[in-house]
Amino acid sequence: MSRLALLSVSDKTGIVELAQALVEKFQFEIISSGGTAKTLEDAGISVTKVSDYTGSPEILGGRVKTLHPRIHGGILARQDLSEDIADLEANDIRPLNLVVVNLYPFEQTIAQPNVTVAEAIEKIDIGGPTMIRAAAKNFKYLTVLCSPSQYDGYLAEYEQSQGEVSLEFRQQMAGSAFAQTNNYDRAIAAYFAQLNSSEDLGDNYSIGGSKVQSLRYGENPHQPAAWYQTGTIASGWASATKLQGKELSYNNLVDLEAARRIITEFDPQEPAAAVLKHTNPCGAAVGNTLADAYEKAFNADNISAFGGIVALNQPIDAQTAQALTKTFLECVVAPGCDDAAREILQSKSKLRILILPDLATGQPETIKAIAGGFLIQQSDDKIENPDDWQIVTEKKPTSEQVAEMLFAQKLVKHVKSNAILVSRDRTTLGIGAGQMNRVASVKIALEQAGAKASGGILASDGFFPFDDSVRTAAAAGISCIIQPGGSIRDKDSIAAANKLGLVMVLSGTRHFLH
Numbered sequence: 435m436s437r438l439a440l441l442s443v444s445d446k447t448g449i450v451e452l453a454q455a456l457v458e459k460f461q462f463e464i465i466s467s468g469g470t471a472k473t474l475e476d477a478g479i480s481v482t483k484v485s486d487y488t489g490s491p492e493i494l495g496g497r498v499k500t501l502h503p504r505i506h507g508g509i510l511a512r513q514d515l516s517e518d519i520a521d522l523e524a525n526d527i528r529p530l531n532l533v534v535v536n537l538y539p540f541e542q543t544i545a546q547p548n549v550t551v552a553e554a555i556e557k558i559d560i561g562g563p564t565m566i567r568a569a570a571k572n573f574k575y576l577t578v579l580c581s582p583s584q585y586d587g588y589l590a591e592y593e594q595s596q597g598e599v600s601l602e603f604r605q606q607m608a609g610s611a612f613a614q615t616n617n618y619d620r621a622i623a624a625y626f627a628q629l630n631s632s633e634d635l636g637d638n639y640s641i642g643g644s645k646v647q648s649l650r651y652g653e654n655p656h657q658p659a660a661w662y663q664t665g666t667i668a669s670g671w672a673s674a675t676k677l678q679g680k681e682l683s684y685n686n687l688v689d690l691e692a693a694r695r696i697i698t699e700f701d702p703q704e705p706a707a708a709v710l711k712h713t714n715p716c717g718a719a720v721g722n723t724l725a726d727a728y729e730k731a732f733n734a735d736n737i738s739a740f741g742g743i744v745a746l747n748q749p750i751d752a753q754t755a756q757a758l759t760k761t762f763l764e765c766v767v768a769p770g771c772d773d774a775a776r777e778i779l780q781s782k783s784k785l786r787i788l789i790l791p792d793l794a795t796g797q798p799e800t801i802k803a804i805a806g807g808f809l810i811q812q813s814d815d816k817i818e819n820p821d822d823w824q825i826v827t828e829k830k831p832t833s834e835q836v837a838e839m840l841f842a843q844k845l846v847k848h849v850k851s852n853a854i855l856v857s858r859d860r861t862t863l864g865i866g867a868g869q870m871n872r873v874a875s876v877k878i879a880l881e882q883a884g885a886k887a888s889g890g891i892l893a894s895d896g897f898f899p900f901d902d903s904v905r906t907a908a909a910a911g912i913s914c915i916i917q918p919g920g921s922i923r924d925k926d927s928i929a930a931a932n933k934l935g936l937v938m939v940l941s942g943t944r945h946f947l948h
């Protein structure tokens with residue numbers, strides 16, 4: 435008797451070609467659910483409808499099509515176990531050799547605007563995952579395929595093995611099938627979590643993804659690494675277009691994500707640029723034009739900018755492209771790039787240019803692995819409002835200083851703690867990052883700023899435990915300090931600021947970044 439394949443697919447891509455090969459080359463018989471059967475019949479392929487095979491019509495508007503013992507017995511039978519064979523014979527069930535299923539497009543459905551819960555629920559596939567999981571469990575006896583991308587590989591394997599598809603191949607397909615049903619259920623769970631959303635993070639959190647690509651290595655050459663995307667619809671970096679340049683590395687992606695977060699702090703109407711090294715900005719600026727913003731950001735610390743990652747909040751134009759080609763950079767990300775700029779950038783063929791039109795959409799949460807689990811927090815997307823700030827010194831800030839502090843606050847939260855940032859004219863002058871005591875970060879930022887610090891403002895991601903940072907800042911000519919406040923010695927820092935003629939503002943919001 436010829437071999438039996440069950441085909442029940444929502445995405446009909448490649449199904450006719452697969453069925454043709456199965457029937458014409460390998461003499462399979464095919465059973466199919468309604469829509470799939472129609473597609474195959476229309477292409478002139480001989481097929482038995484599931485409803486004819488089971489003797490049960492599809493009911494409940496398609497909610498029950500393949501959920502039948504004649505189908506599931508054929509999938510789950512241990513084909514070398516006499517008791518199972520006896521059961522099959524007693525119930526007139528034929529064992530299956532191949533199950534090809536792909537699922538209702540749940541993620542695509544909920545991605546559409548204004549989808550109702552009822553519409554979303556109808557796209558939760560029940561029969562499909564049931565068949566996929568059953569077939570994957572029984573991989574010892576049959577093959578399960580759940581993506582059109584697997585069809586050619588299967589046909590090649592079938593031909594090469596003369597029908598004896600290897601156990602290794604079947605096990606591989608089974609693993610892929612379970613990963614797919616896992617991802618599918620995770621998307622459904624996430625949808626429900628968002629429907630039931632409250633202030634708290636939920637009781638359960640699952641992370642899953644499919645590989646975008648293997649990476650050459652991780653942070654260092656001895657660390658294997660790969661890049662995964664969540665969901666089946668590419669979004670974020672998985673949806674970015676690389677116009678040119680070398681392959682992306684693990685460190686590139688980590689830096690690019692930090693760059694994306696920084697640049698989305700700025701209104702796309704005002705040209706802004708940031709240059710990063712090891713996830714910290716080494717320079718950032720707002721300018722009259724994009725090229726102006728980039729030049730300012732680059733010159734803020736042109737030594738550190740060598741080999742940097744650049745983020746721009748407007749499409750790259752020719753003038754900016756010219757500026758970008760003047761030095762060695764690792765990557766540039768922008769929401770677009772015009773033709774003239776593309777041509778100019780080609781002179782730096784190794785430079786990676788990433789186009790991410792939607793820079794603003796990222797993960798709402800950050801995730802960190804710890805032994806035995808992981809930590810989730812909402813991303814620090816708080817937008818500072820000067821109305822919430824408290825002016826604590828006798829001297830009050832000018833409107834220009836308020837604007838400058840707002841600029842600095844957008845950036846200091848993206849600098850590794852302890853973070854200090856000195857700026858003037860919407861350009862960073864010096865950044866102290868990742869020091870274990872705050873005054874060390876103050877010294878680094880001021881040293882980088884040099885004489886330009888005079889009249890500038892200084893922002894701190896955490897409070898000052900002592901007044902030493904204030905005194906150091908004043909000695910360098912800083913005129914205004916913004917810090918969250920909250921130390922038991924705030925009064926010492928405020929007294930020092932008053933004595934030295936500085937403005938001090940308490941933002942009330944700490945922005946640690948570890």
Ligand SMILES: NC(=O)c1ncn([C@@H]2O[C@H](COP(=O)(O)O)[C@@H](O)[C@H]2O)c1NC=O
Binds near residue numbers: 444469500501559562
């Ligand atoms: N309910 C069932 O018994 C059932 N059996 C298979 N499906 C799905 O129906 C789709 C194929 O349907 P059709 O061949 O009618 O176009 C596939 O995505 C398959 O996963 C079902 N649909 C939903 O649960």
